[in-house]
Amino acid sequence: MTTQAGRLAPSPTGGLHPGHARTFLLAWLSARQQRAPLWLRIENIDTTRCQPEFIPGILEELKWLGLNHDGAPLIQTSRFEAHLAALERLQSKGMAYPCTCSRADIARSASAPHPPDSLVSYPGTCSDRTYTDAKKLDKPFCWRFRMPNVM
Numbered sequence: 001m002t003t004q005a006g007r008l009a010p011s012p013t014g015g016l017h018p019g020h021a022r023t024f025l026l027a028w029l030s031a032r033q034q035r036a037p038l039w040l041r042i043e044n045i046d047t048t049r050c051q052p053e054f055i056p057g058i059l060e061e062l063k064w065l066g067l068n069h070d071g072a073p074l075i076q077t078s079r080f081e082a083h084l085a086a087l088e089r090l091q092s093k094g095m096a097y098p099c100t101c102s103r104a105d106i107a108r109s110a111s112a113p114h115p116p117d118s119l120v121s122y123p124g125t126c127s128d129r130t131y132t133d134a135k136k137l138d139k140p141f142c143w144r145f146r147m148p149n150v151m
Helices: 018-033 052-065 076-092 103-111 131-136
Strands: 006-008 038-042 096-099 142-145
Touching: 006 018, 018 038, 018 052, 038 052, 076 096, 076 142, 096 131
Parallel strands: 006 038
Antiparallel strands: 096 142
């Protein structure tokens, strides 16, 4: 039997807007209907856009909307060490690779002509790289999950 749980995950880049409220309401309704816990996780990993001074306002807005959650809010950056350990496990198993493709690169490849019924959104440009290749890269990169080829 699978244990269900829900989450609210606002980023402190400003106040909540109607789209947030709608999405959070749906998550709240789903969790409460299933009698599942609902966790609040503050997504503050993007340090260039997130600002801690917005967190109290977000908490107040959720309270005003009546969208309660279970347990204390989890601040994503407080789990940095756990995230790093998980990444290292994926890297050691060859399940993550460094990718230098920008969002624009990926958007261009996704808009390119593809065969009918193709689900291609990322062409795997960097997927032949390994963990050790990251040390040799001279430009910024992110880590991508290595997915099995099911096509």
